[in-house]
Amino acid sequence: MNTIQTKSAGGIVINKKREVLIVSQKGTSWSLPKGHIENKETPLEAAIREIREESGITSLKFIKDLGHYKRYKMSKTGGNDKSEMKTIYLFLFSTNQTTLKPIDPENPEAKWVDKKDVVELLSHKKDKDFFLKFIDEI
Numbered sequence: 812m813n814t815i816q817t818k819s820a821g822g823i824v825i826n827k828k829r830e831v832l833i834v835s836q837k838g839t840s841w842s843l844p845k846g847h848i849e850n851k852e853t854p855l856e857a858a859i860r861e862i863r864e865e866s867g868i869t870s871l872k873f874i875k876d877l878g879h880y881k882r883y884k885m886s887k888t889g890g891n892d893k894s895e896m897k898t899i900y901l902f903l904f905s906t907n908q909t910t911l912k913p914i915d916p917e918n919p920e921a922k923w924v925d926k927k928d929v930v931e932l933l934s935h936k937k938d939k940d941f942f943l944k945f946i947d948e949i
């Protein structure tokens with residue numbers, strides 16, 4: 812089986828209460844807001860667009876580049892779908908916006924959660940591991 816390589820970008824977004832934004836992916840799992848990088852987009856541009864689409868947040872303050880990691884796409888059963896290997900670029904942002912209004916019908920829900928609860932809610936192990944590397948900076 813050939814594994815396709817894709818690139819995604821997104822972010823850890825924190826509000827004034829130091830809560831972290833998480834979004835529902837297709838209503839079946841939770842993740843940090845992220846999605847595919849479109850043609851001619853930089854990872855940062857894609858992250859800002861995906862955060863807007865998945866949460867409705869339009870006012871983001873860039874804090875720093877958090878780097879990237881690789882993982883398989885998540886299968887419908889929660890395991891690894893080895894047909895797609897994603898490289899995920901993440902950035903740290905803050906926002907003064909608190910109201911969440913997702914635009915993307917594929918990601919119907921977004922919510923603010925305390926940073927200590929994020930890992931418990933994220934669905935993919937590699938997403939949890941990556942978030943934990945930065946939890947003390949949030």
